[in-house]
Amino acid sequence: MFANARAYWQSGKDKFLADLMKFLQIPSISANRELDDISVMQAAQFVVKQLNEIGMQNVKLHTASLLEHPLVTADWLHAGSDKPTVLLYAHFDVQPVDPVHLWKSGPFRPEVRDGKLFARGAADDKGQLFILLKALEGFLKTSGKLPVNIKVLFEGEEESGGEHIARYLKANSAALKADAVLVLDSGMYAPGMPTIATGLRGLICAKVNVQGAAGDLHSGEHGGAAPNAAQGLAEILTALKTPTGRVRIPGFYKQVIAPTKLELASWAKLPFDEEQYCRQELGAPALIGDKRYSVARRRWALPTLEVNGIAGGYAGEGFKTVIPASASANVSMRLVPGMDPEKVAADFVAFVKRVTPPHVRSEVEIISQAPAMVVDTANPYIQAAADAFKQIFNAETVYVRVGGSIPIAADFQAVLGAPVLITGFTLPDCNLHAPNENLDLANFYAGIETIGAYFANVGKMRS
């Protein structure tokens, strides 16, 4: 069954690429919530069509409201009641594309260069969603069945912090019950190095709004007496961190559970050149952060606070000499195991209030919050994936944590009580969330075979 499917995957590469390019042409940016922008819905419909064509069953598109993006579910449950059921997760929405002038080819005009497919969503996550579809297709088209029972839950607002899927999961936990969950939304630590994520950081997103005078003022007439909201915001943001990047909110690091000795030992063995990372990969003058900890530990196992955006007054072409009445910042915090999002959010709100200069007002809006999670590597579904990687990539799997956040992964673990396998096939230079996002095509094809091998391995287990 696997051998036939593998032949199908190996002979179908050109078609898979052509179909993926069509999928990537849909500009499904979920941050756009204008009622007349139907791109995310079009991407959902594309996925529905694919699921039906490859032979999945009960394919459904779920719309909660016009202001939320849709979910897509499907299943195929005929492998036998003694076989495990795996729930597959990926998302078909993408990040915005600004600054668009830095893209070498249009973000929604997929183009192959040097063995990589460039387009917004190629890596995150439409390309990986496609890997799942094609892995399923290989079995269904060659054997008319799958080696395991499969449930599918794909979403359309992962990149914009939508809560549709979390509500749906809670309301439909019985229908979504599975023995394991596969979240295909991360990547490989290095080319040729299969990687499974054993932990994700949590995330709090907040907006800090600062107000000075009631309206913008003439900076000549009132400068020297009137408060400046942009200056006030700068002072608040500065007060949040030490010059080396340590977060100043009292107790911020207190609940942090340190990584295990085994994890630390494993990370220390990973290939990493700090100078190369700073200068080549980031193109930065220097790194920030607490030098007592390794860069890996800072990125994976310590909490952060980052300003994601600032705006206020006039900063465009030309000059407008106003004293801005208002200014705002998007601020997010990455949480690690041990940290309670509710408490951290409350501490953040209180600290911003405390460091707000007396001549301006500030207001904090908590947009979303999700805890960190850790996965126990001892479970057999993780082993089945490591075996599949070994089979296709001929390499041992490394276990890392992910600095990013996939809130739904923690929800899967909490609501379904099933082990969550977080993995993927993107490479470090895939330009996630940035211009020139790309997917390595060799990894795309090997990814399909690996996921197929994983299904075959799980099919040998008992539910």
Add this chain to the structure above:
Amino acid sequence: MFANARAYWQSGKDKFLADLMKFLQIPSISANRELDDISVMQAAQFVVKQLNEIGMQNVKLHTASLLEHPLVTADWLHAGSDKPTVLLYAHFDVQPVDPVHLWKSGPFRPEVRDGKLFARGAADDKGQLFILLKALEGFLKTSGKLPVNIKVLFEGEEESGGEHIARYLKANSAALKADAVLVLDSGMYAPGMPTIATGLRGLICAKVNVQGAAGDLHSGEHGGAAPNAAQGLAEILTALKTPTGRVRIPGFYKQVIAPTKLELASWAKLPFDEEQYCRQELGAPALIGDKRYSVARRRWALPTLEVNGIAGGYAGEGFKTVIPASASANVSMRLVPGMDPEKVAADFVAFVKRVTPPHVRSEVEIISQAPAMVVDTANPYIQAAADAFKQIFNAETVYVRVGGSIPIAADFQAVLGAPVLITGFTLPDCNLHAPNENLDLANFYAGIETIGAYFANVGKMRS
């Protein structure tokens, strides 16, 4: 001669108002630079027609290019070579009218309510330009001559930072030579309180650009190690000032020439309610600035540094958890007498470099720089104006400074070497640059008589 003119002004009020209302119906917004918008040109032609009708000579309309708004010049030089020559300045362009829904009557449908004429340009500066025209008309219609020699230079792009007039002034300094310049583009400190501006602050405009990594980064993946340009910019802006708003650039205050004791004594006598200014006029929680100095001194006679705008990363609707690679701020400094713009600009550049955190790069671009100016109140042309105010308003003139900048006033002083009288008849509630701009009609009529009295007073002086 003055008595006859005065009778003309007093009997002509209705006609003056009707003519001004026609002038105000022309929507001469100079920020509009579409080639098919001829409103500013129509306003210029209206002024040309008026100048010809009242008997001024050599009336000319000057167009430099289709992308610049016109100037209007005229003269009447038959008062005698022993009489002084006064150059009159005002502008016939206006500010944009947004937000237009806040206007009680249309911005270009002049309407009288409660003794005030409401329309865009009523106060700034078409109404005041009209005061000059009617003052001249009174003499020319009743005596066929003026008590002084007059040159006129009116412009059409004051509100949009045009440089046509500055170039024209430099290229025609001999033709524009005058013993004094009258700039009628400011206002009265309070109703019934004649006001002459004895100083204007200078202005340096600069852009501060901060760069962290080469491109925006995923804040989960790289947060804790990668530098953040928005955070770096916030830290730079914070380092520029103390929490109470004192500028930290070494030597920033060193060259400042303090106001004279006379000025300080005069300002202390001005009616001013700090609480009302802060809460009602600005709508702010508190004022900033060095409490050792009065609010007047902070606004008029101390230099400032203000952030006029900030931008970086994503701060729009929704959320994008990036670490911004770049961030920028528009920063302007108001200069007071004694400060050398070249030196202040160089000090600013050096200080920004010094306070730039090591993990980001910064770059400062100086956009423009202009020095402050002060007018010596001891000159006889100022006294002639104060006498005229006394005569018509029966009140002593107060001498204030203006926190803003009128670059052409400094240019007049520098290029023509003539004393510049900066005054006007608008009131604090005239809604300059805002909805419901208005001109107090009693001040309009008294303004015509005052300018007439000023011409008569100067006519008694020797050139």
